[in-house]
Amino acid sequence: MQPARRRQLQRLAPSLLDWYAAHARDLPWRHTSDPYAIWISEVMLQQTQAATVIPYWKRWLAALPTVHKLARAREQTILRLWAGLGYYSRVRRLRQAARLIVQDHNGRLPSDPDTLQTLPGIGPYTAGAIASIAFEQPAPLVDGNITRVFSRLHGLTQANDQELWAMAKVFVQAAHATGRHNACGDLNQSLMEIGATVCTPRQPICALCPLRRSCVAHRTGDPTAFPAPVPRPRLRQRRVLAFLIQCRGRYLVEQRPAKSVNAGLWEFPNTEAPAHANTDEIAANLLPAPPQELTPLTTIKHTITRTRFQLEAFTGKLERTGLGPGCWLAARELARLPWTAAHRRLLACAGLAAAKRT
Numbered sequence: 001m002q003p004a005r006r007r008q009l010q011r012l013a014p015s016l017l018d019w020y021a022a023h024a025r026d027l028p029w030r031h032t033s034d035p036y037a038i039w040i041s042e043v044m045l046q047q048t049q050a051a052t053v054i055p056y057w058k059r060w061l062a063a064l065p066t067v068h069k070l071a072r073a074r075e076q077t078i079l080r081l082w083a084g085l086g087y088y089s090r091v092r093r094l095r096q097a098a099r100l101i102v103q104d105h106n107g108r109l110p111s112d113p114d115t116l117q118t119l120p121g122i123g124p125y126t127a128g129a130i131a132s133i134a135f136e137q138p139a140p141l142v143d144g145n146i147t148r149v150f151s152r153l154h155g156l157t158q159a160n161d162q163e164l165w166a167m168a169k170v171f172v173q174a175a176h177a178t179g180r181h182n183a184c185g186d187l188n189q190s191l192m193e194i195g196a197t198v199c200t201p202r203q204p205i206c207a208l209c210p211l212r213r214s215c216v217a218h219r220t221g222d223p224t225a226f227p228a229p230v231p232r233p234r235l236r237q238r239r240v241l242a243f244l245i246q247c248r249g250r251y252l253v254e255q256r257p258a259k260s261v262n263a264g265l266w267e268f269p270n271t272e273a274p275a276h277a278n279t280d281e282i283a284a285n286l287l288p289a290p291p292q293e294l295t296p297l298t299t300i301k302h303t304i305t306r307t308r309f310q311l312e313a314f315t316g317k318l319e320r321t322g323l324g325p326g327c328w329l330a331a332r333e334l335a336r337l338p339w340t341a342a343h344r345r346l347l348a349c350a351g352l353a354a355a356k357r358t
Ligand code: SF4
Pocket: 149, 152, 153, 198, 199, 200, 204, 205, 206, 207, 209, 210, 211, 212, 213, 215, 216, 217, 218, 223
């Protein structure tokens, strides 16, 4: 990094700390110094907005308040607490990491970023967050928000990882050198906060930004040109039919197989179908017997990574339970299962449970 740029970042660090002290959002994980609670918040915040994470984080800590409790938790418990946040491999890796922390680290999260990265699911970003926020280590971190802020600050259309991490390191070391209380964690969080609330992808509010006077992108008059937009890949389209089949107050449900997407979560019987496939025939082939009174319930559109799903749901009846794969459960039991996000919406459409966790 050029010495002039380094000096500029070093000069900016104290103003970022001042800005954060005055403008940080009041989020519950900012009131704790418990490394476990901070770790859980950081993993939940990957790919999910803070407002959505708050109730999940509170529920999680009420149910599993310590690393030891997480290490001993059943898979269905952690899946149920996570249901709706997506990317379920994250929650399984959390429990694997908790078991290793109990086994190899006396139940305490390591404070050093390199040791943290030996644990499942903890990469450079999460290690930097835990080390700086919970342990006041001068550990840098870079995420999508910080990449955008740095790219705009220095007018980079295509920043490389090495450059971004070098900038993050200079910033956090400069904060550490101020000797202020919680300076490392606050500096890292100030950058994340600017990215989340001020330097947003489409409408940066430069007038409120503490980096404004030094920002190259702001001076160009078109900050959204930095970094250069990446062309989005085209989405695949898939049509899926799902069947909410009832027999004497019980519903047929299935658990997703191990190693599949959303493994271990629950769904109504469903299958992919060509555009003009006959619904009655598909239901008869999929279900233990041809259902009666097959009726359209709803159509839900949702996207998983690069695939756009059209999920068409039908209600119907069978005369006998106990046939075929899957379980027949009463409505009150359905609400206690960890569901995939799309099928939780079907539950709500059918009046069987709430759509959204609150
Ligand atoms: S001045 Fe504007 S473009 Fe530059 S970092 Fe701040 S919000 Fe982003």
